[in-house]
Amino acid sequence: MTRVPVAVYAGDPILEFGVAQQLRPRPEVEVLRPSEQARAEVSLVVIDRLDDAAGQLLRRLQRTSSVRTGLIVSEFEQDALQTTIECGVAAVLRRSEADQDRMVGLITALVRGEGMLPGDMLGRLLDHVGKLQRSATAAVRPILSTLNTREVEVLRLIADGFDTREIAVKMSYSERTVKNILQEVTTRLQLRNRAHAVGYVMRHGLI
Template sequence: MPQPDNNGPAPSYGAGQRVTVAVYASDPILRVGVVHQLRQRPEIELVDHADADYAQVSLVTVDSVDDETAALLYRLRHNSGTRTGLVVGTFASGDALQRAIECGVTAVLRRAEADQDRLLRLVLAIANGEGVLPGDLLAKLLDHVGSLQRSALDPRAVSLSTLTPREADMLRLVSEGMDTAEIARKTSYSERTVKNVLHEVITRLQLRNRTHAVGYALRNGLI
């Protein structure tokens, strides 16, 4: 469980060592702002997107955690060589916060508080394997998890819809950025079958599109 951010001194990553960081953002302006802050610090080595999979820290900057953000975080979670931090404008609910944690986020910083020093502390903490979560967000997360546990004990609670193994596999591939043709080659099904399976999931669960379906499946622990 991440620990509250006490705004103490930046943790020591190691004398003479630089932390490699890949920056992801929901729009170019956000990315430029974060890159500008971190580029000035000698402890940080920024990597471009071509080498992003080899970065020690992936820093994702967004307004909020939507389905597209969740899909990105899920993909990053499966890269064992990198740890992920989130700089976020707001969490609409405890569910959104839990969703980010379940997708592999180990540290969170509010965008309004993301000055150069706090960004550096965040990155170095992530590199050292530490969790960072502001105290009020930690309280919100605990309240939300407690609420879910109480609901699970309620026999009247509605159970989650489930996915077949084939549906789950195809949604995992969608979350990795594959299109219909790529999924068909990977699974040895026809493109028509892939389209039909994904359409069935979207229709049955009353979702909007593939991205929404991936977000729903991640949020409910179905993939």
């Protein structure tokens, strides 16, 4: 069995020593000394709570290392979830549940490219994602409401590669009318040109 090289980071030296001592007897894990941490395949951060110092550590690991990070934490407050996501933390375990087997399970899950969250944190994450999706939808609605049917159709045809003359024929409009429609859209949405207009509404899922 290939042992997984693990770098342990903790809020204080005693905590770091305790976690390392729990993991060292396990044949699945190789606990690295500080001078060896560049060899790590997993970073394991052990803290009491996600305060500013812990957040800085997680961000530093995210910037300077390509390895996956797991977090063992005593108190996980409501606003800590977003920080862990932003810092690239892939697995979380509560310290009260962090026995030897569970810590090894977290490490092996990270090596396999998997994530791990306690059930209540997973529920919070799903709620968080749902709120983000609802916010994005709410942001699109005002844009969608400013476009009428023929404006959307003109933009869709431009996105499909038709030029002004071909659009005019397809929609039974004059070329001047098509140009005016496009001018109205770009002016209203403060866009530079037709390519910008098409890219903008496609990004927002309007066509």
